[in-house]
Amino acid sequence: MRSGATRRTATVVAGRYRLLDQVGSGGMGSVWRAYDVRTRRHVAVKVLGQHGAAVLARFVREQAIRVRHPHVVAPHGWAAEDDLVVLAMDLVSGGSVADLVREHGPLDAGTAGLLLEQLLLGLAAVHGAGLVHRDVKPANLLLEATGDGPPHLRIGDFGVAAPVADRRFTTVPGAIGTDGYMAPEQARGALPEPTQDLYAVGRVALQMVTGLPPSRQREVPSHPLRPLVERLLVEDPAQRLATADAALRLLRRLPLPAPEGPRVPDRLGPPPPARRTPRSRARDRGADRAVDWGGWAAVVGLVTVVVACLCLLLGWRP
Template sequence: MPAVTTRHPAMVAGRYVLLDQVGSGGMGSVWRAWDERTRRHVALKVLGQHSSALLARFVREQAVRVRHPHVVAPHGWAAEDDLVVLAMELVSGGSVADLLREHGPLDPGTAGLLCEQLLLGLSAVHGAGLVHRDVKPANLLLEATGDGPPHLRLGDFGVAAPVADRRFTTVPGAIGTDGYMAPEQARGAPPDPSQDLYAVGRVVLEMVTGLPPACQRAPVDEALPSHPLRPLVERLLVSDPEQRLATADAALRLLRRLPLPAAAGPPVPDRLGPPPRGRRTTGAGEVDWPAWAAVAALVAVVAGCLCVLLGWAT
């Protein structure tokens, strides 16, 4: 893969100017980039070493075209030599995983609001005939809303698959993240929306207890003896998929009947900050203004020397 640095960013496919690396994951690195075509900043996922499995994930993810306020899906891709990238909206508030790591358990109102937004996003994903298969706090991105209400965006569709499509299932291997997978998903069952709903239950339990699945030993009735979200979590964390809530819309209806207080959670700051200073983009691409300043200074020095020499000549 071509070397990319923040000091000398590369132009990818004549369109994307890589500015600074803002994250990394199983597929490669994530960069803030300037899109010359749309004239705005985007997130660019740069594919790492191109194994067959990684390329399969890339093909699946770039095919997802779900447009929804609570979903972040790719809106384009590009390839140049051995550099392959996915472009998507830039979300600067980190993730629910960051929020939990820094602040611990969330209040019932904030957890309920985030759960509602997640279910709205999943409803759109399932309505498009897809199963996400990796719902977890790290994939729940947050807009930088400051002291305002949080705004969740479901991201990372690298292992998403069409509903009940056996071509994307390997047996006995499991596709997903340990602790968040439904029991049948862990056994290699075909993709089904109810598997995402089980993961929602795990996420909600983590939001209100502050404990990841590996540390959640107690049954739901003991972990949440009087919590207002307990009825929803109990209906989602059912081992038998036939008894589990079947759709995101059904879970939404139950959630909205629960007596939840207003959200009072922690603020969601802008974790990326402004783009690298001293850089601007033009129609011709990236311009490194510090370099141009050095050139201008050199020209001024040369001009001054010429003036002196001409003065001596006269």
Template sequence: MRTSRRHRTVAGRYLLLDLVGAGGMGAVWRARDLRSGDTVAVKLLARHDTDTGLLLRFVHEQSVRIRHPHVLAPTGWAAEDELVVLVMDLVRGGSVHDLLRDHGALPEPTVRVLLDQLLQALEAVHAAGVVHRDLKPANLLLDATGRGRPHLRLADFGVAATAAEQRIAVGGLDLDGPIGTDGYLAPGHSADRPDPRQDLYAAGRVGVELLTGARASDRVPWGPLQPLLHALTEPDPGRRTPSAAAALAHLRAIGGPASDVHPLVPDRLSARRPRLAEWLDRRT
């Protein structure tokens, strides 16, 4: 049953409430699952606002199903009329990009926590045969933990790939080539096959950014994490840290002071946000 455009139910199940954010792959909405009663996130595309390539990327993303506490992968999908949605857990603390924007360079104990969780996520993703290929602060979401220990979720698998896939060119975008975001792209990789070391390079770049507050910085700061970050961002793939498991072991061997207090990760979804009608109106 569909309600008004202000509160619309998609596929008879997901009541779209308010807009969380929007990007190149569509808009993310807070929604209520009328079957379970849970509040979830849905990534939404208006079909008339997409080309075939973008829609295929959207379908490609929903095929990635990895269950891990530090991975945010879709749990389902639905479609109705001009709308297509992916369903996933609702994460209320924004992203690591937001955290850096609010606080700048982060304390080393916080960086170690975030890197540890990111490497755990990559270990699970790579064990499933998947390479993310667009790892960056905006795709690392955070639960709203206040000043407690942060909880990171690796998200946005729209351009993820597996080594077993054939190269697919969609809407001018090669889904099996070395794609991603400038500043986090790993050098030295063939366009023919995705490689987990691409993600490890990007993880190292993110680690440098967490410590310095500077995007795409080439300067790895001095300190206990310097050898690990140098190993992750090694330009030669053959000399780079070979796996997320190896990087995680290296990180945990470093040790260092722990902290129970971290930079604030607030609940960023508490304020009123635009409704569905407003978003649809902007697409027409």
């Protein structure tokens, strides 16, 4: 990882994003901390891996997400230059709920309830925008580095998100999501519906309070959150809680104690110093006004490929 970070240190994509160090990886490629020379702040960027049809389809979906909410991390820009294609989003440095549970085991009822409330608030915004996330799981629930303060959750990774009940983004009988967190009907290839995300919330909640992944989860234990978890894990979607707002109302009626949970540290640390050359400094100064025609050519090429991929995926004929 460090050797890769060294190779990318001097890379500025499309005259805007200077890649600093790799901080993770995902289904589409690697995730990097970067410096946005236009806004002069640090951001996270996803660097696409091999640009096959499936990766480009995920890119098209994710870059189109424009949900702005305190508990959502959605892309706020993208750029392309030569063989590099990146998505830019807020940098979240506290790890994920998966890290929290792996390191500390079951969370206290108050902390689990607070995280679930924030998750449901974020999902209400996502569903209100007409989207289904389809991959709600602890690894995609990012945490701000709040130290000794209350945790702050943000939903990330919208690579497989889709419009509600949209056949164009669903492959039958293939299942889209992560085993163990998918609702039964989602695993059978059903059209995207918000209740599928709510089932996943139930699995996440059970993992928070037991410390166990879905493969080891059994019945819901006696717990202050049990009434909510049971209503979320109903196999029949028609009997499951129908909306994130309904789940929120039930959650807020439960007698939960105050959060006692573990602190959420900054897992990334300070950014590494960028190795800047006279050329890179000149590019930084001109980023707001210079037109990088090479970058635009790459963008045009990418759009052409994306359109072709969409035609293949959606069955269109030029």
